[in-house]
Amino acid sequence: MTPHPQLNSNGELRHLLTTEGLPRDVLLHILDTAQGFVSFGDRxxxxxxxxxxxxxxxxxxxNSTRTRTTFEIAAQRLSADVFNLDIQRSSTSKGESLLDTIANLEAMDADIFVVRHAQSGAPYLIAQHVPPHVHVVNAGDGRHAHPTQGLLDMTTIRHYKPDFSALTVAIVGDIVHSRxxxxxxHALTTLGVPEVRAVGPKTLVPGDMRPMGVRVCHDIREGLQGADVVMMLRLQNERMSGGLLPSASEFHMMYGLTPERLALAKPDAIVMHPGPINRxxxxxxxxxxxxxxxxxxxVRFGIAVRMAVLSIIANANA
Known part of the structure; x- marks a missing residue:
């Protein structure tokens, strides 16, 4: 049996590369640990x-604002030594391979790599080549995954809506390109949310998401009706090959979240967005x-989640 790429032989989280395939108890352990860090900013x-x-x-x-900054804050609050590699001035700009860069940083006694990369799978590649005592966290890879964002979203939802088993969650926008x-x-379905809806135009929503436990809605009124959580997504213009949308203004006319459309959700529904927002x-x-x-x-919960992930993986046995 192939070992799980994120877990060690004891079932502990060694790397965080994706929420897909992570057991429910591992997800809950991260959320519970994050809860203990939420109030740190007030200390x-x-x-x-x-x-x-x-x-x-x-x-x-x-490029990143929220993810990079909150990872840096999280590591500093845990008393780690933090090093931000200036990619534009690093040897990767001279043609050095990703794995050679990693090998050189390992020689500088790196313990944890937090990696954001345009290529899907880059953090996996690194995780396959680091020694057992080194850990990798995926901070977003191509169109594939952004696990700490998914986990901070779960922490946010849990704070306002504690019972995952009673929720209807609508995810609205550019789902095709959204890690x-x-x-x-993956996190919502693993945690037992019974109704997850993918809402958007046919060009931006995968056709059949039933194997993932997701209901597809191309009518935003249907998608928002009775929702407890409305998660809006940014249009990933940098990942589109063209022709998927007539214009941003037409998207707003059809799928933008207005007060009138929000009124279709439950009166106490919460509105989320990973940022950056295109108002x-x-x-x-x-x-x-x-x-x-x-x-x-x-954003505040993001610091707590990243503190939780860093502390958990750093203490996993090799």
């Missing part, structure tokens, strides 16, 4: 020594800044 001393003496290397081959949607869907495209400002929006709390 006078915001550090604990869980990663003291460990070196965390942030390797972001794609966020993919990671969230007036996928979401109105009045909704993004409104009483039902939990977009900024998602």
């Amino acid at each position: 006078e001393v915001k550090k604990v020594p869980l990663l003291r003496g460990k070196s965390v290397f942030n390797l972001f081959f794609e 966020v949607a993919r990671s969230a869907i 007036g495209v996928e979401i109105d400002s009045s909704v993004a800044d409104g009483a039902q929006s939990v977009i900024l709390p998602q």
Whole structure:
């Protein structure tokens, strides 16, 4: 039997590469651990020594604001030594291979690599070549996965809607190109959410998502009706080959989240968005800044989730 690429022989989380295939108890362990870190931002001393003496290397081959910054804050709060590789000035810009870059950083006593890369599978490749005491966290790879975003979304949902088994979650927008949607869907279904809806135009939603336990809705009114959670997605224009949308304004007219459309969801529904937000495209400002929006709390929960992931993998046995 092929060993699970993310777990060690004891079933402990060694790498975090995707939410797909992770057991429910592993997901809950991360969420429970994150809960203990949520209030850290309110403390006078915001550090604990869980990663003291460990070196965390942030390797972001794609631009990032929230993910990179919150990983850096998370590692620092755990007392790790944090190194942010400047990709534009690194030897990768001179043609050095990804694995050669990793090997050289290993020689500098790296313990954890946090990797964002435009190519799907890059963090897997790294995880296959690092020694047993080194850990890899996927901070987003191509169109494939963004597991810590999926987990911070689960933490956010759990904070406002504790019973996953009673929820209807609508994920709206560019699902075809969204690694966020993919990671969230795997987590939601594993945690027992009975109704997950993928909402968007036919060009931006995979045709048959029933094997993933997802209901496809091309009519936004149907998709939002009675939802407990509305998760909006950014249009991934940089990943589109053209011709998938007539225009951003037409997308907003058909699928943008307005107050009128939000009223179709439950009165206490929460509105989420992984950022960056395109106001007036996928979401109105009045909704993004409104009483039902939990977009900024998602960022706060992101620090706690990344603290949880880093502390868990660092303490996994080789």
